[in-house]
Amino acid sequence: MTHVKVCVIGGGSTYTPELVDGLLRRREVLDLHEIHLVDHDDARLAVLGPLAARMAARDGGGVAVRWTTDRSVGIAGSRFVVSQIRVGGMAARERDEQLGREFGLIGQETVGVGGFANALRTIPVALDIAADVARWAPGATVLNFTNPAGLVTEALCRHTDVPTIGLCNVPWTVKARVAASLGVTAEDVDVDYVGLNHLSWVRRVSVAGTDRTPEVLRGLEERTSRVMSSAHADGEPEWTPAAIRLLGAIPNYYLLYYYETDAWVRFQAAHPTRASAVQEIEAALLRRYADPELTEKPVELDSRGGAYYSEAAAALMADLVAGTGAVHVVNTPNRGAIPGLDADVVVEVAARIGPNGPEPLAVPPLRADMDALLRTMKDVELLTVEAAVHGDADAALRALVTNPLGPSMSAAAAVWARLLEMNTGMLGRLG
Ligand code: G6P
Numbered sequence: 001m002t003h004v005k006v007c008v009i010g011g012g013s014t015y016t017p018e019l020v021d022g023l024l025r026r027r028e029v030l031d032l033h034e035i036h037l038v039d040h041d042d043a044r045l046a047v048l049g050p051l052a053a054r055m056a057a058r059d060g061g062g063v064a065v066r067w068t069t070d071r072s073v074g075i076a077g078s079r080f081v082v083s084q085i086r087v088g089g090m091a092a093r094e095r096d097e098q099l100g101r102e103f104g105l106i107g108q109e110t111v112g113v114g115g116f117a118n119a120l121r122t123i124p125v126a127l128d129i130a131a132d133v134a135r136w137a138p139g140a141t142v143l144n145f146t147n148p149a150g151l152v153t154e155a156l157c158r159h160t161d162v163p164t165i166g167l168c169n170v171p172w173t174v175k176a177r178v179a180a181s182l183g184v185t186a187e188d189v190d191v192d193y194v195g196l197n198h199l200s201w202v203r204r205v206s207v208a209g210t211d212r213t214p215e216v217l218r219g220l221e222e223r224t225s226r227v228m229s230s231a232h233a234d235g236e237p238e239w240t241p242a243a244i245r246l247l248g249a250i251p252n253y254y255l256l257y258y259y260e261t262d263a264w265v266r267f268q269a270a271h272p273t274r275a276s277a278v279q280e281i282e283a284a285l286l287r288r289y290a291d292p293e294l295t296e297k298p299v300e301l302d303s304r305g306g307a308y309y310s311e312a313a314a315a316l317m318a319d320l321v322a323g324t325g326a327v328h329v330v331n332t333p334n335r336g337a338i339p340g341l342d343a344d345v346v347v348e349v350a351a352r353i354g355p356n357g358p359e360p361l362a363v364p365p366l367r368a369d370m371d372a373l374l375r376t377m378k379d380v381e382l383l384t385v386e387a388a389v390h391g392d393a394d395a396a397l398r399a400l401v402t403n404p405l406g407p408s409m410s411a412a413a414a415v416w417a418r419l420l421e422m423n424t425g426m427l428g429r430l431g
Contacts, residue, residue: 003033004321007078007137009129010085010146011037011052011067012044014285015306017297019082020052022310024059029318037067038074044286045069051289058295071129075136080317083129083152084145087121088426090282094275095422097268103415104265105406109274110148110198111257112405116384117419119151120396123388124428126152130160141320141357143167143313144331150197153331154346155385163357166331166346167316168197170252172308178205178250181219182212193329194338194363194370197348198254199377201247201370220244234270237263249370258373261405278304319353327351332358338374339365345378376404391429 006023008016016037023032035052039045049067056063068074075081086093096114100107107114126146133140142164144153153166171193172186179186184207192204205216221241231238237260239251257264281303288298312328319326327350334347337360341347351358366374383399386392393416400412407415420431 002031002079004030004079004317005034005036005077006030006032006317007036007038007074007081007140009038009071009074009081009083011074012039012041012048013084013086014048014282014289014301015084015304015309016048017051017055017289018301018306018310019084019313020055020065020310021297022314023317024056024063026314026318027059027063030314030321032063034064034066036074036078037065038069038071039067040069042069047286047289050292051294054292054295055297071132072136075132075140078133078137078140079321080143081129081133081137081140082143082145082313083126085122085125085129086147087118087125088423090275090279092118092121092423092426093278094273097273097275099415099419099422100265101268102418103407103411104269105415106257106261106264107268107273108254108257110150111254112403113400113407113415113419115148115151116399116403117423119148119155119384120388120419120428120430121423121426122146122148122152123155123385126156127159127389130156130162130164133162134160139163141165143316145309145313148197150199150331150346150348151381151384153197154381155389157333157346158344158385159389165316165358166197166348167309167312168331168348169306169309169312170198170200170254171329171348172312174202174250174252176308178202178216181216182207191329191350192363193348193350194366195252195348195374196346196377196381197331198252199258199374200252200348201249201255203249203364205250216250217244217248220250234267236267258404316353320357323355324353326353327361328353328358330358332360335360337362339363340371341375341378345382373404376402387430388428393430396430 045067053065056065096117097107106112144166146152149166156164175186179189190206191202205213221244224239225241237256331348334341335343337349349360351360380399380403383395387396401409
């Protein structure tokens with residue numbers, strides 16, 4: 001086995017210690033030799049680089065940690081390239097949320113007009129990164145966490161030859177929660193996980209071949225009922241026991257934007273943006289990271305939404321290197337896994353990690369309501385990718401009006417004009 005180098009694009013992210021921690025914990029099975037952090041932000045690298053180096057030194061020093069603003073240097077010779085960028089930074093996330101508020105639409109970083117704007121900014125940059133990977137590290141696999149992760153992975157799989165796997169922490173979180181509710185470990189649990197990134201359902205849970213779904217759904221109904229009774233009137237929208245009963249599945253948290261759109265729009269209007277909250281958390285984290293005595297991932301990092309993301313990445317890399325044939329939930333072309341859906345569209349499903357990458361496992365057909373939402377949103381994603389890749393403004397407008405979260409046809413032109421204005425110079429061929 002050759003030594004493994006992992007390059008992290010967006011290595012200046014405050015999430016990086018989480019990833020470094022996960023990689024170091026699997027360094028032997030990975031034969032990890034080097035972690036190279038790449039970021040355009042020197043100041044961030046000057047904090048995250050030394051912290052990652054202290055973490056590696058504490059771990060025995062067998063892993064070299066380097067950092068650079070030169071992407072080609074960071075990528076060169078890597079076996080894995082983790083992409084975790086945010087084009088335009090938190091300021092752009094804030095503007096996306098404001099765009100939603102201005103028009104009474106969802107401005108979340110991965111959903112609604114927020115996710116749409118984020119995709120249009122990010123896809124051109126993600127394609128540039130892939131071109132660098134093809135040039136400087138041929139054969140390397142890109143692990144994409146960059147949001148909106150499903151859309152960005154769709155663009156990379158559709159428009160490049162670089163092996164790309166899209167990842168998210170949600171499948172890990174769901175499995176861990178289900179396991180805890182059943183009093184077993186996550187490894188013991190099999191889930192029928194199906195959908196797109198941030199638009200998925202777990203329809204069946206089994207432990208050692210026994211179907212435990214009714215018990216899990218009953219527990220979820222009880223929990224939602226407890227949450228409801230203690231919830232504040234102006235709190236975040238939550239699932240209700242009736243919703244869980246009707247869905248008959250464990251819904252991805254992000255599906256609340258589709259099933260409780262009005263409540264989310266009201267919540268947004270009455271509360272500060274998530275971007276502003278995250279900016280405060282990040283400022284505190286960066287102060288903490290700068291402490292030369294700090295040699296491990298601090299607990300404060302748990303206040304971010306990305307818990308378990310290092311597990312998703314490091315465990316997948318380990319299984320790719322060791323060729324264990326283990327099963328992971330990933331974003332990958334469908335290839336017949338979800339019946340009736342095109343082979344080449346990216347879906348979020350369980351896949352066996354074979355020598356040639358993920359082989360998605362077939363799942364039973366979707367119920368009509370799930371199928372309808374999934375297909376519609378996949379079409380919205382495909383239109384969005386087309387808009388970003390070809391600079392096609394009509395495709396962008398069609399994506400907007402096809403999204404069940406709006407805008408309506410008569411408002412679309414105004415939303416589009418405002419989006420262009422807010423993102424001038426950041427939209428590749430769209431301006
Ligand atoms: C979850 C999602 C990620 C997202 C994160 C946001 O982990 O799956 O896609 O990036 O939450 O967390 P934040 O703390 O930035 O709001």
